[in-house]
Amino acid sequence: MAEIVIKDLRKDFGDFTAVKESSFTIADGEFFMLLGPSGCGKTTTLRMIAGLELPSSGEIFLNGEEISQKPPSQRDIAFVFQMFALYPHMNVRKNISYPLASQGMSRRDIKAKVAEVSKILGIEHMLDRPVGGLSGGDRQRVALGRAIVREPKAFMMDEPLGALDAEFREHMSEELRALHDRMGATTVYVTHDQLEAMQMGDKIVVMNNAVVEQFGTPRDIYDKPASLFVADFIGSPSMNFLYFNGQVFDGHASVQLGQQMVDIPQQLANVEGELVLGVRPEHISLSDNGIIRCEVLAVEYLGTTQIVVLASEYGELKARVDSTLAVNVGDHVGASFNASTITLFNKASGKAIRSVLNDGVFPHG
Amino acid sequence: MSYSVTEPSSRQKWIAGTLVITYALITMVPLLWIMMTSFKTPPDSISYPPKVMYQPSLEGYVNLFTTRTRVSPERLAALPPPENFAEEIVRNRNMVIAGPSKFGGRFLNSVIIGFGSTFLSVFLGTLAAYAFSRFKIPLADDLLFFILSTRMMPPIAVAIPIFLMYRKLGLTDTHLGMILLYTAVNISLAVWLLKGFIDEIPREYEEAALIDGYTRFQAFYKVVLPQAATGIASTAIFCLIFAWNEYAFAVLLTSGTAQTAPPFIPTIIGVGGLDWPAIAAGATLFLLPVMIFTVMLRKHLLRGITFGAVRK
Numbered sequence: 001m002a003e004i005v006i007k008d009l010r011k012d013f014g015d016f017t018a019v020k021e022s023s024f025t026i027a028d029g030e031f032f033m034l035l036g037p038s039g040c041g042k043t044t045t046l047r048m049i050a051g052l053e054l055p056s057s058g059e060i061f062l063n064g065e066e067i068s069q070k071p072p073s074q075r076d077i078a079f080v081f082q083m084f085a086l087y088p089h090m091n092v093r094k095n096i097s098y099p100l101a102s103q104g105m106s107r108r109d110i111k112a113k114v115a116e117v118s119k120i121l122g123i124e125h126m127l128d129r130p131v132g133g134l135s136g137g138d139r140q141r142v143a144l145g146r147a148i149v150r151e152p153k154a155f156m157m158d159e160p161l162g163a164l165d166a167e168f169r170e171h172m173s174e175e176l177r178a179l180h181d182r183m184g185a186t187t188v189y190v191t192h193d194q195l196e197a198m199q200m201g202d203k204i205v206v207m208n209n210a211v212v213e214q215f216g217t218p219r220d221i222y223d224k225p226a227s228l229f230v231a232d233f234i235g236s237p238s239m240n241f242l243y244f245n246g247q248v249f250d251g252h253a254s255v256q257l258g259q260q261m262v263d264i265p266q267q268l269a270n271v272e273g274e275l276v277l278g279v280r281p282e283h284i285s286l287s288d289n290g291i292i293r294c295e296v297l298a299v300e301y302l303g304t305t306q307i308v309v310l311a312s313e314y315g316e317l318k319a320r321v322d323s324t325l326a327v328n329v330g331d332h333v334g335a336s337f338n339a340s341t342i343t344l345f346n347k348a349s350g351k352a353i354r355s356v357l358n359d360g361v362f363p364h365g
Numbered sequence: 366m367s368y369s370v371t372e373p374s375s376r377q378k379w380i381a382g383t384l385v386i387t388y389a390l391i392t393m394v395p396l397l398w399i400m401m402t403s404f405k406t407p408p409d410s411i412s413y414p415p416k417v418m419y420q421p422s423l424e425g426y427v428n429l430f431t432t433r434t435r436v437s438p439e440r441l442a443a444l445p446p447p448e449n450f451a452e453e454i455v456r457n458r459n460m461v462i463a464g465p466s467k468f469g470g471r472f473l474n475s476v477i478i479g480f481g482s483t484f485l486s487v488f489l490g491t492l493a494a495y496a497f498s499r500f501k502i503p504l505a506d507d508l509l510f511f512i513l514s515t516r517m518m519p520p521i522a523v524a525i526p527i528f529l530m531y532r533k534l535g536l537t538d539t540h541l542g543m544i545l546l547y548t549a550v551n552i553s554l555a556v557w558l559l560k561g562f563i564d565e566i567p568r569e570y571e572e573a574a575l576i577d578g579y580t581r582f583q584a585f586y587k588v589v590l591p592q593a594a595t596g597i598a599s600t601a602i603f604c605l606i607f608a609w610n611e612y613a614f615a616v617l618l619t620s621g622t623a624q625t626a627p628p629f630i631p632t633i634i635g636v637g638g639l640d641w642p643a644i645a646a647g648a649t650l651f652l653l654p655v656m657i658f659t660v661m662l663r664k665h666l667l668r669g670i671t672f673g674a675v676r677k
Contacts, residue, residue, distance in 0.1 A: 052572050072575045079576040085569030089591040102578035146577070 002063050002153035002186045003028045004049060009058035009068075011044050018044040020210045021058065026154075026188060026203070031180050033201035034190045037233070041210040042190045043158055049188060050079045050156045062153060073102070078147035082159040084139045086131040086146075092118075093127040096145040103150065117149045120179070136164050140172060144179065154186040161196065173200055194234050198222065206230050216361055224358035225343060228350045231278050237307060239278045241345075242314040247272035248344060248353060255344065258313065260291045263339035265357035274347040281307065283338035284319035286327065290334025292317075299327055310335060396652070402645035410641040424458075425642025427451045429468050429633070429650075433460040468647060471629040476654065477540055478625055479609040482547035486604045487597055489548070490555025491563075495585060497556070498563040499571075509560075512553045520550050521613045528617055538623045546618070547608040554607075555600050562596025563589065598665035602658065609655050626651050 004026040011019040019041040026032045034042040047053040049060055051072030060068040067075050078099075086095050093114055100110045118124045121141045126134065131142060140160060147155055160176070161169045177200050180187050191197050197204050198218045206213045206221060206229075214226040225231035231239040246256050253266040257277060264277075286308065294310035294317065301323060308327050310317040317335060321327070344353045352358055373381070402410050404421040433455055444461070447453040455462050493512075497505055527546065528537075536542030566589060574584035590597075612627045619625060630647040633640060 050576060052575065071580075072572075073578045073580065077576070079573070081569045081573060083567065083569055085567065085573040087570060087573070087588060098574075099577035102583075146573075150578075 003061075004154060004186060004188070005059075005061040006045070006049070007059040007061070009045065009048060009060065010056050011041070011048060011053060012056045017210050019048070019055075022207075022212045024205050024212060024215045026186060028186055029184045030186055030202045031177065031200060032186070032188045033197040033204040034188060034207065035194060035197040035201075035204050035233075036192065036207035036213075038192055040207040042192075042205075042207050045207070046156050046158055046188060046190045049154075050077050051075050052079070076150075076153045078150065078152040078155050080143050080147050080155065080157040080160045082162045084143040084163070086139060086142055088131060091128055091130050092123065092134070092142050095131060095142055096127075096149050099146060099150045113149055114145075117145045120148070120182075121145050137168050137172060140164065144176075148179070148183065148185075152185070154188065155180075157187065157189045159190055159192070162191075169196075176200065195236070198234070206233065208233070214361070220361050223341065224352075224361045225278070226352050226358070226361060228276060228278075228345050228347075231343065231345070231352075235280060237281050237318045237320075239280050239343075240284065240317045242277040242279075242312075242317075243347065244275055244277065244314070245273070246275050248275070253339075257292075262291065262337065262342070264342045264344060265340055265355040267344070268354040268356065268359060271344075271346055271353050275353075276345040276347050278343045278345060278352075279337045280341060281318045281320040283341040284317065284321075284335050285338070286319060286321055286325065286333045286335055288334055290336040292335045294333055294335050296327055296329050296331045296333060298329060399645045399648050402641055403649045405642050405645075407640060407642055410645070411639070422454070422642075423450065424454050425640075425644075425646035427454050428640055428643035429646040430466055431455070432463045432466050433458075434463045435460050467629065468626075468633075471624055471626045472650065474540065474619075474623055475609060475625040475627070475651070478543045478547065478623070479605055479654070481540070481544040482551065482608045483601055483604040485544060485548045486551040486555045487559075487601050490552055490559050490600060491590070491593065491597060493552075493556045494559035494563050495589065497560050499568070509557070512556055515549070515553050524614065524617055527614075531618060538619045538621055540623050543615070543619065543623055543625070546614060547604075547611060551604040551607055555604060558600045558603070559593065559596050562593050562600075566592045595665045598662040602655075602662060605658055606655055 006025070007023050008021045009019060009023070010017070010021050022041075022045065034045060036042045044053060048055045048068070051067070051070060051074075055068050058068065059066055062075065062077070072079075087098065090098070096114050096117060097110045100113060105113070114127070115124070118127055121144060123138065123141050123145065126138060131139060134142065140163075143160070157176075161172050164172055173196060189197075189200065198221075201218055203216065204218055204221050205215045208229045214221055214230045216224075221230060222234055225234065225239070228241070231241075242257065244257050248255050248264075248267045248269070248271050250267060250270050254261045254263050255275075255277070256262075262277065282305075292312050292314070294312040296308055297311050297316070298309040300307040300309070304323055305320050306323045306325070306327070308319045308321055310319060310333070312335065319335060327333070340357065343358060344355070345351065346353055401417075403425045404423070405416070405419055406422045406424050409416050409419045409422075410425075431451065436459065438459065441456060441459060441461070444456075447456055452462060496502065497509060502508065531537045531542055531546075534542075536545070570588045570592065571581075571584040574588045575581065579587065610627065611625075615625045616628045619628065626647070630644060630651065633644050633647060
């Protein structure tokens with residue numbers, strides 16, 4: 001049971017800034033994802049919450065108590081490492097009971113507790129085995145067991161599925177989410193895999209270059225990206241960007257794109273200059289009277305849908321259309337956009353321009 | 366027949382095995398000869414051609430541990446019958462046991478000084494190596510180089526300053542002095558070797574222990590040390606072998622109370638002629654502790670450093 005509040009957290013390693021003033025709130029019981037490309041500062045943020053790194057400045061509140069300078073042993077936060085970090089000289093039982101032994105719990109209580117946890121994780125039969133011979137999934141379960149056995153205030157997980165085979169990841173991610181729902185404990189989860197983040201998270205923080213780009217629910221982050229980076233990073237294939245020179249006006253619901261007027265969500269700001277129109281592949285429809293003329297470059301068949309790669313005067317576009325639609329390479333088609341889903345960006349700042357679609361999703365202005 | 370690129374063929378294994386065994390046998394011949402000599406009688410030990418088959422005798426060991434005086438046959442006959450086998454061997458040479466020799470004490474000195482300095486080197490070396498490996502230390506690389514630089518000349522090159530220093534400090538011919546000296550020589554080796562081993566241990570283990578509610582020292586003691594056992598064992602063997610075999614400083618700085626076995630064993634030669642079996646017996650006994658120590662730690666030397674708790 002814990003609410004974690006991060007306030008203006010910053011971490012420098014010498015001249016290198018790993019995390020720039022970041023703020024967000026992790027509500028009690030939330031499954032919270034820290035998402036970003038490698039080197040973006042997400043793991044450093046996680047380690048600061050756990051106490052493995054001390055922040056250069058800023059505050060971390062755990063249930064209202066400031067803990068940013070406390071040693072990890074006094075924070076009551078569990079950590080699951082990417083490489084599991086099971087103690088190699090101990091067997092499974094000793095690994096799981098190790099956090100309890102440090103609290104001076106009686107031998108009988110430890111035994112009961114380990115039995116309970118191993119039952120939840122389905123590892124009762126391997127308690128007396130050395131950890132060396134376990135499979136990746138079983139090691140992951142033991143690492144989880146070591147984390148949950150002492151019922152900490154919160155769990156930190158550093159890409160816990162990163163070391164597993166693709167096939168097993170799927171299974172483990174479901175298991176993890178189910179475990180979280182059962183225990184209801186606050187979980188902070190670091191990943192670079194946007195699908196994993198979308199699939200498992202209640203909330204997502206997207207980080208890039210030491211900065212929090214956006215903070216919100218998976219749906220908000222996907223539908224209402226706050227920056228070009230988020231729009232590009234989330235989604236596969238990622239959002240299409242059409243670069244153009246133009247202007248938008250407060251209150252208007254269309255924009256001049258070349259010779260065409262394109263319908264967009266009603267804008268809430270006046271911006272002029274180099275703009276970017278962002279549209280998701282599934283919000284492009286192909287027809288003979290579409291507003292942007294394109295030539296089909298390639299078709300990727302994906303079962304229920306197909307990705308059509310188009311060449312237009314604004315560069316390459318990708319459209320996700322129903323697989324029953326007959327499209328052939330070399331066809332000339334018109335592309336039109338689902339107006340209510342379009343986000344416009346200011347190219348210079350990389351930020352989304354405020355509209356009725358995304359109003360209110362930017363916690364950082 | 367199946368063919369593997371990485372596995373050597375049985376023919377290659379056979380050739381390699383033969384070479385290794387031949388080499389081992391050749392290097393073992395002198396040792397074997399010393400051990401054989403220790404069980405010979407003095408006449409057998411100097412007979413020509415050398416005797417490979419002989420009647421084994423414990424005379425060398427008896428002579429090593431005792432001092433003896435020659436007595437006239439009349440007095441010998443007047444003595445009561447010998448109480449033990451040692452007395453019997455000595456009387457066959459027209460002598461009686463006058464008392465114990467100094468070998469026992471010298472051997473004990475070697476044990477105290479050898480193992481004491483080994484323990485101290487490994488103890489300090491482990492702490493220093495851990496600090497160099499895990500903490501941000503200003504000028505760490507320079508300090509490590511400085512530590513290593515003490516090995517860039519033969520230790521005996523500084524014998525005279527050390528001799529003068531020890532005389533001033535009253536450390537000459539003391540156990541403490543010799544332990545400190547051998548520790549000083551070994552510590553650079555220990556720090557460098559152990560740093561390599563500790564660098565190999567993933568930090569996650571300690572971090573996991575910190576998270577699990579242990580202090581930094583507990584994490585070091587309970588998690589890092591067991592992982593570093595291999596490195597500690599091999600470092601200890603190297604340190605012990607140096608301290609155990611060291612001769613030059615022992616000759617220079619010890620003469621009585623703290624004299625170790627290496628400078629003592631050759632002095633046996635002077636007592637009543639060339640008593641080769643006694644010298645060989647001394648050398649044989651002297652070999653044993655290092656041999657036992659190495660065999661005991663052999664398991665650690667052969668075992669890999671990590672055994673798969675971190676996924677590769």
